[in-house]
Amino acid sequence: MRASDAERERVAETLREAVAEGRLEMDEFEQRLDATFKARTHGELVPLVRDLPVPGAVTARKGSSAGWPARIGGEPTSSGAFAFWGGFSRKGRWTVGRQFTAVAIWGGGEIDLREAHFAERDVVIRCYTIMGGMQVTVPPDLNVQVRGFGIMGGFGEHSKLDEEPEPDPESPRVRVTGFALMGGVGVERKRSRAEKRRLRERLEDPDAGDGRKELG
Structure with missing residues (x-):
């Protein structure tokens, strides 16, 4: 399916949020952003944000794998x-x-x-x-x-x-x-x-990131 300008802009916004939160390095952000505006189909856009949360999304609950929809x-x-x-x-x-x-x-x-x-x-x-x-x-x-x-x-x-x-x-x-x-x-x-590491960190600091809403 052909991608629309609005879809490309939504992907670009997700990438901007990701780099602001430290999820992407600047060079990778620039590469993905360039690929976003060159994309012609929906299938070309999906891999660019597959490993990133939707802006403003709530983090996964305790014990779950983060970002299932993504x-x-x-x-x-x-x-x-x-x-x-x-x-x-x-x-x-x-x-x-x-x-x-x-x-x-x-x-x-x-x-x-x-x-x-x-x-x-x-x-x-x-x-x-x-x-x-x-x-x-x-x-x-x-x-x-x-x-x-x-x-x-x-x-x-x-x-x-x-x-x-x-x-x-x-x-x-x-x-x-x-x-x-x-x-x-x-x-x-x-x-x-990675999940075992997160659980150890949570045990060491029970107030750290337990189901809180991400900033942004």
Whole structure:
């Protein structure tokens, strides 16, 4: 879809707020701003502010992953993975497609959604493993449903968190399906290193940034 002048200006305003709050360095701000006014389609604008909050937005509540709405939308960077006598890994900053299919045969795979973006709000991740293993790691507040089954193996969800948070209503809805034949697929809720650091800082200073509204 072609982008309008008003859409480009809204993106530019988001970038100005981000650099004023210290979220962007000046050189990156200038690069994104230049790309904003050169953009011709909506798809070119979305990646420029995908990792930034909307100006004036309220920060995420305690224990949640910040900025879920900003992490939904955009073109998928990966729609599947395959491992045969080896392994695969999808982690860090990547965009999950509406359907993501992973297959591991006599091998293993890692799917980490803690820093991922999502092309759409509803996502299906299909995991199939034969004599292998697959690990799906999700943030604590992601809305996840596990519907797979194991044959001479296991397919299930587990958590090592001391406290189970409620799913964030603004998070994507992820459904993990598939089967494990003589192998296993595990879905684990786990905090990222950045979130663990924020929790430690909050324990050291309980009054620091606990659900307050950002300035700007």
